[in-house]
Amino acid sequence: MISHKYKCIFLHIPKSGGSTIKCLLKEIDKNAVPLGHMPISKMKNDLNFNESYFKFTFVRNPWARLNSLYFFLLNQTPKHIHYKYDKLKVRFLQDNNISFSEFIKECSVNFINSPDSVRRGFNLNAAPYTDRYILPDNPLDFIGKVENFQEDFNTICDKIGIPHQELPHKNASKHKHYTEYYDDETRAIIAEKYAKDIEHFGYKFGR
Numbered sequence: 001m002i003s004h005k006y007k008c009i010f011l012h013i014p015k016s017g018g019s020t021i022k023c024l025l026k027e028i029d030k031n032a033v034p035l036g037h038m039p040i041s042k043m044k045n046d047l048n049f050n051e052s053y054f055k056f057t058f059v060r061n062p063w064a065r066l067n068s069l070y071f072f073l074l075n076q077t078p079k080h081i082h083y084k085y086d087k088l089k090v091r092f093l094q095d096n097n098i099s100f101s102e103f104i105k106e107c108s109v110n111f112i113n114s115p116d117s118v119r120r121g122f123n124l125n126a127a128p129y130t131d132r133y134i135l136p137d138n139p140l141d142f143i144g145k146v147e148n149f150q151e152d153f154n155t156i157c158d159k160i161g162i163p164h165q166e167l168p169h170k171n172a173s174k175h176k177h178y179t180e181y182y183d184d185e186t187r188a189i190i191a192e193k194y195a196k197d198i199e200h201f202g203y204k205f206g207r
Contacts, residue, residue, distance in 0.1 A: 001025055002053070003032040006160040009050075011040055011057035013133050014125040015065045015072065017146045018058065020167055021153070028162060039133045040140065054159050055139060059129050060146040061203045062194035063187065067178035069125050070103050104186040108193055130196040145201070179206050 001010040001022055006029060012018035014037055025032050035043065040055060060068075098106075107126050127133070134140065142159065144152030154164045175181075182190075187205055191198065198204075 001032050001034050003029045003160075005029045005031065006054075006162065007050070007052065008054040008056065008156075008160045009040070009043070011055065011133060011140065012037055013057055013059065013129060014127075015069050016058045016060040017149055020149075021058065024165065024167065039135075040138050051139065054141050054156075056142040056144065056156055056159075057133065057140060058144045058146055058149070058152070059134070059197070059201055061178075061207070062128070062197050063182065063190050063203075063205050064146075064178045066104060066107065066126065066190060067100070067175075067181055070100050070181075071175050072125075100181045101183060101186050104182075104189055108189045128194050128197050130200055134200075143201075147207075 001012060002008075003010075003025055006025075008025075010018075010021055010025060012022055012035070018037075022034065026034075134143065142152075142156060144156065150167055153167055157164050182205070191205070
Protein backbone atom coordinates (compact mmCIF):
# COMPACT_ATOMS: atom_id res chain seq x y z
CA MET A 1 0.00 0.00 0.00
CA ILE A 2 1.28 3.45 -0.93
CA SER A 3 0.30 6.66 0.83
CA HIS A 4 1.45 9.77 -1.00
CA LYS A 5 -0.05 11.88 1.77
CA TYR A 6 2.30 10.40 4.37
CA LYS A 7 5.04 9.45 1.91
CA CYS A 8 5.19 5.82 2.93
CA ILE A 9 5.02 2.36 1.36
CA PHE A 10 3.74 -0.64 3.27
CA LEU A 11 4.81 -4.09 2.08
CA HIS A 12 1.92 -6.39 3.04
CA ILE A 13 3.25 -9.90 3.74
CA PRO A 14 0.51 -12.53 4.28
CA LYS A 15 -0.26 -13.68 7.83
CA SER A 16 1.98 -11.07 9.43
CA GLY A 17 -0.47 -8.51 10.76
CA GLY A 18 -0.84 -6.76 7.42
CA SER A 19 -4.63 -6.51 7.32
CA THR A 20 -4.57 -4.48 10.53
CA ILE A 21 -1.97 -2.05 9.17
CA LYS A 22 -3.68 -1.76 5.80
CA CYS A 23 -7.05 -0.90 7.35
CA LEU A 24 -5.53 1.73 9.59
CA LEU A 25 -3.62 3.37 6.73
CA LYS A 26 -6.81 3.49 4.70
CA GLU A 27 -8.59 5.23 7.58
CA ILE A 28 -6.02 8.00 7.83
CA ASP A 29 -5.53 8.33 4.07
CA LYS A 30 -8.59 7.53 1.94
CA ASN A 31 -6.46 7.82 -1.19
CA ALA A 32 -3.88 5.22 -0.14
CA VAL A 33 -3.40 2.70 -2.94
CA PRO A 34 -3.53 -1.04 -2.05
CA LEU A 35 -0.95 -3.23 -3.76
CA GLY A 36 -1.92 -6.69 -2.59
CA HIS A 37 1.10 -8.76 -1.58
CA MET A 38 3.47 -7.33 -4.16
CA PRO A 39 7.11 -7.43 -3.05
CA ILE A 40 9.05 -4.18 -3.24
CA SER A 41 11.36 -5.64 -5.90
CA LYS A 42 8.30 -5.87 -8.19
CA MET A 43 6.94 -2.49 -7.09
CA LYS A 44 10.13 -0.85 -8.31
CA ASN A 45 9.58 -2.25 -11.80
CA ASP A 46 5.81 -1.74 -12.04
CA LEU A 47 5.20 1.58 -10.27
CA ASN A 48 6.43 5.12 -10.02
CA PHE A 49 8.56 4.08 -7.07
CA ASN A 50 9.82 6.90 -4.87
CA GLU A 51 13.04 6.04 -3.05
CA SER A 52 12.47 8.86 -0.55
CA TYR A 53 9.28 7.28 0.84
CA PHE A 54 9.46 5.46 4.18
CA LYS A 55 9.20 1.75 3.38
CA PHE A 56 8.19 -0.76 6.04
CA THR A 57 6.74 -4.20 6.69
CA PHE A 58 6.04 -6.68 9.50
CA VAL A 59 7.27 -10.25 9.99
CA ARG A 60 6.19 -13.03 12.33
CA ASN A 61 7.59 -16.13 14.01
CA PRO A 62 7.22 -18.82 11.27
CA TRP A 63 5.84 -21.46 13.66
CA ALA A 64 3.12 -19.01 14.70
CA ARG A 65 2.57 -17.85 11.12
CA LEU A 66 1.81 -21.34 9.75
CA ASN A 67 -0.42 -22.10 12.72
CA SER A 68 -2.36 -18.91 12.02
CA LEU A 69 -2.63 -19.81 8.33
CA TYR A 70 -4.07 -23.23 9.16
CA PHE A 71 -6.91 -21.83 11.25
CA PHE A 72 -7.46 -18.94 8.85
CA LEU A 73 -8.02 -21.31 5.93
CA LEU A 74 -10.29 -23.59 7.94
CA ASN A 75 -12.66 -20.65 8.47
CA GLN A 76 -12.83 -19.38 4.90
CA THR A 77 -16.21 -19.15 3.20
CA PRO A 78 -16.77 -20.58 -0.31
CA LYS A 79 -16.97 -17.04 -1.77
CA HIS A 80 -13.67 -16.00 -0.21
CA ILE A 81 -11.99 -19.21 -1.32
CA HIS A 82 -13.21 -18.72 -4.90
CA TYR A 83 -11.62 -15.32 -5.27
CA LYS A 84 -8.52 -15.49 -3.12
CA TYR A 85 -7.30 -19.06 -2.75
CA ASP A 86 -7.07 -22.36 -4.56
CA LYS A 87 -10.60 -23.47 -3.67
CA LEU A 88 -9.96 -27.16 -4.28
CA LYS A 89 -7.05 -27.23 -1.84
CA VAL A 90 -8.91 -25.29 0.84
CA ARG A 91 -12.10 -27.34 0.50
CA PHE A 92 -10.03 -30.52 0.74
CA LEU A 93 -8.56 -29.14 3.96
CA GLN A 94 -11.99 -28.27 5.33
CA ASP A 95 -14.05 -31.22 4.09
CA ASN A 96 -11.56 -33.84 5.21
CA ASN A 97 -10.89 -32.24 8.57
CA ILE A 98 -7.15 -32.23 7.88
CA SER A 99 -5.15 -32.12 11.09
CA PHE A 100 -2.59 -29.41 11.75
CA SER A 101 0.19 -31.97 11.50
CA GLU A 102 -1.02 -33.14 8.06
CA PHE A 103 -1.34 -29.53 6.94
CA ILE A 104 2.28 -28.73 7.84
CA LYS A 105 3.51 -31.82 6.02
CA GLU A 106 1.48 -30.89 2.92
CA CYS A 107 2.81 -27.33 2.99
CA SER A 108 6.37 -28.54 3.31
CA VAL A 109 6.08 -30.56 0.11
CA ASN A 110 3.99 -28.34 -2.13
CA PHE A 111 3.96 -24.71 -1.03
CA ILE A 112 6.66 -23.35 1.22
CA ASN A 113 9.54 -23.44 -1.25
CA SER A 114 7.61 -23.47 -4.53
CA PRO A 115 9.00 -21.20 -7.26
CA ASP A 116 7.12 -17.95 -7.89
CA SER A 117 5.88 -19.28 -11.24
CA VAL A 118 3.54 -21.76 -9.52
CA ARG A 119 2.54 -19.62 -6.55
CA ARG A 120 -1.02 -18.37 -6.41
CA GLY A 121 -3.07 -17.16 -3.43
CA PHE A 122 -2.82 -20.14 -1.09
CA ASN A 123 0.87 -20.71 -1.82
CA LEU A 124 1.92 -17.10 -1.26
CA ASN A 125 0.64 -17.26 2.30
CA ALA A 126 3.42 -19.72 3.14
CA ALA A 127 6.26 -18.07 1.21
CA PRO A 128 9.33 -17.51 3.42
CA TYR A 129 10.17 -13.84 3.94
CA THR A 130 13.77 -14.14 2.79
CA ASP A 131 12.69 -16.14 -0.27
CA ARG A 132 10.21 -13.69 -1.76
CA TYR A 133 9.78 -10.48 0.20
CA ILE A 134 12.88 -9.44 2.08
CA LEU A 135 15.92 -9.79 -0.14
CA PRO A 136 19.36 -8.21 0.36
CA ASP A 137 18.66 -5.44 -2.17
CA ASN A 138 15.13 -4.64 -0.92
CA PRO A 139 15.23 -1.03 0.28
CA LEU A 140 13.13 -1.41 3.42
CA ASP A 141 13.62 1.25 6.06
CA PHE A 142 11.96 -0.61 8.92
CA ILE A 143 10.93 -4.22 9.61
CA GLY A 144 8.60 -4.61 12.58
CA LYS A 145 7.65 -7.82 14.33
CA VAL A 146 4.13 -9.00 15.10
CA GLU A 147 5.46 -10.00 18.51
CA ASN A 148 6.14 -6.28 19.19
CA PHE A 149 3.20 -5.07 17.14
CA GLN A 150 2.12 -1.96 19.04
CA GLU A 151 5.62 -0.83 19.99
CA ASP A 152 6.94 -1.19 16.45
CA PHE A 153 3.89 0.49 14.95
CA ASN A 154 4.48 3.44 17.27
CA THR A 155 7.93 3.75 15.70
CA ILE A 156 6.31 3.82 12.26
CA CYS A 157 3.85 6.50 13.39
CA ASP A 158 6.77 8.66 14.49
CA LYS A 159 8.52 8.16 11.16
CA ILE A 160 5.52 9.12 8.99
CA GLY A 161 4.28 11.86 11.28
CA ILE A 162 1.00 10.58 12.71
CA PRO A 163 -0.11 10.25 16.37
CA HIS A 164 0.33 6.91 18.10
CA GLN A 165 -2.82 4.82 17.68
CA GLU A 166 -3.95 1.63 19.35
CA LEU A 167 -3.94 -1.20 16.86
CA PRO A 168 -7.06 -3.34 16.50
CA HIS A 169 -6.53 -7.00 15.64
CA LYS A 170 -8.04 -7.85 12.26
CA ASN A 171 -8.59 -11.48 11.16
CA ALA A 172 -7.69 -12.84 14.59
CA SER A 173 -8.00 -16.61 14.86
CA LYS A 174 -9.39 -18.13 18.05
CA HIS A 175 -7.22 -21.02 19.13
CA LYS A 176 -4.66 -22.05 21.71
CA HIS A 177 -1.07 -20.86 21.70
CA TYR A 178 0.68 -22.13 18.58
CA THR A 179 3.20 -24.22 20.55
CA GLU A 180 0.41 -26.58 21.63
CA TYR A 181 -0.22 -27.76 18.05
CA TYR A 182 3.30 -28.83 17.13
CA ASP A 183 5.01 -32.14 17.69
CA ASP A 184 8.71 -32.84 17.23
CA GLU A 185 8.30 -33.67 13.53
CA THR A 186 6.28 -30.61 12.51
CA ARG A 187 8.42 -28.34 14.63
CA ALA A 188 11.50 -29.64 12.79
CA ILE A 189 9.83 -29.17 9.39
CA ILE A 190 9.31 -25.46 10.05
CA ALA A 191 12.84 -25.14 11.44
CA GLU A 192 14.22 -26.57 8.19
CA LYS A 193 11.94 -24.83 5.67
CA TYR A 194 12.19 -21.42 7.32
CA ALA A 195 15.81 -21.68 8.43
CA LYS A 196 16.81 -18.43 6.70
CA ASP A 197 13.89 -16.49 8.22
CA ILE A 198 14.58 -17.93 11.67
CA GLU A 199 18.27 -17.02 11.52
CA HIS A 200 17.74 -13.60 9.91
CA PHE A 201 15.16 -12.42 12.44
CA GLY A 202 16.37 -14.36 15.48
CA TYR A 203 13.20 -16.37 16.02
CA LYS A 204 12.91 -19.37 18.32
CA PHE A 205 10.11 -21.83 18.95
CA GLY A 206 7.93 -20.53 21.76
CA ARG A 207 9.14 -16.93 21.46
